[in-house]
Amino acid sequence: MSDFLVVKNLHKTFRSRKQTVEVLKGIDLSIEKGEIFGVVGYSGAGKSTLVRCINRLEEPDEGSVLIGGVDVTALKKSELNRQRRKIGMIFQQFNLFDSMTARQNIAYSLKNSGMTEKEKEERISEMLELVSLTDKRDAYPGELSGGQKQRVGIARALANRPDVLLSDEATSALDPQTTLSVLDLLLQINKKLGLTILMITHELEVVKYTCRRMAVMEQGRFVEQGLVSDIFRNPVCDTAKGFIEVYNRFRSDTFSE
Ligand SMILES: Nc1ncnc2c1ncn2[C@@H]1O[C@H](COP(=O)(O)OP(=O)(O)O)[C@@H](O)[C@H]1O
Ligand SMILES: [Mg+2]
Secondary structure, eight states, rough: OOEEEEEEEEEEEOOOOOOEEEEEEEEEEETTTTOOEEEEETTTSSSHHHHHHTTTTSSSSSEEEEEEEEEEEGOOHHHHHHHHHEEEETTOOOOOTTTOOHHHHHTTTTTOOOHHHHHHHHHHHHHHHHOOOGGGGTGGGGGGGHHHHHHHHHHHHHHHOOOOOEESTTTTTTOOHHHHHHHHHHHHHHHOOOOOOEEEEEEEEHHHHHOEEEEEEEEEEEEEEEEHHHHHHHHHHHHHHHHHHHHHHHTSOOOOO
């Protein structure tokens, strides 16, 4: 296995007249092709900023992002747009267009793909089938459950056949059963397509279920990184200890009286 998504020394500071917030303080990360890699951290740790810097929705101040050997941070605007199609993204709040049907939401991401209308329709059908939503093709987001909305989000994110999927808290707004079904879908797609996934979450069970390796993020830094099994057995940093303690307490075999 070779490293596919590589982040080196990534820094990002937000500056306004009132304040300066240093959000990423030198992130190093290396994910293998086809790997699902987890990043956990409390709210405000900088997880979403990391994701947004990887696809350059935010411009990092320093450092680099390489995907399949391509230095994303060095790309000019036109090249970046092409490269961005190779990076899919899914979100906690799904970010679908409410005024568009499932089909139209997926079609939107194929807008500048250079495909013919016929090719687009074929791809849309293929994606709807992949996420088991063929029968919801003409449904609007308002007519779909949370899990179905996220499936549309996944179909849209994968329509351009990306190499990498950035998942930013994609199951955090879903109930446990739906979370499990969305994770099973991502696992199935990961196997089928060899998709590399960066799984950002604050839910430890999500990481345990899907990832072999993980990192723990604390105030803009990765303070711990390694095998999920090692970190679960022997958490070192305070954040990892805190996460594991809560995880274990919820799973203790005592009942409330
Ligand atoms: N555009 C922005 N301008 C100023 N501060 C921001 C901006 N985006 C995020 N931040 C700050 O960066 C920190 C990390 O945010 P975020 O990356 O969303 O963390 P997480 O996803 O881990 O909850 C927070 O303190 C947040 O207020
Ligand atoms: Mg976030």
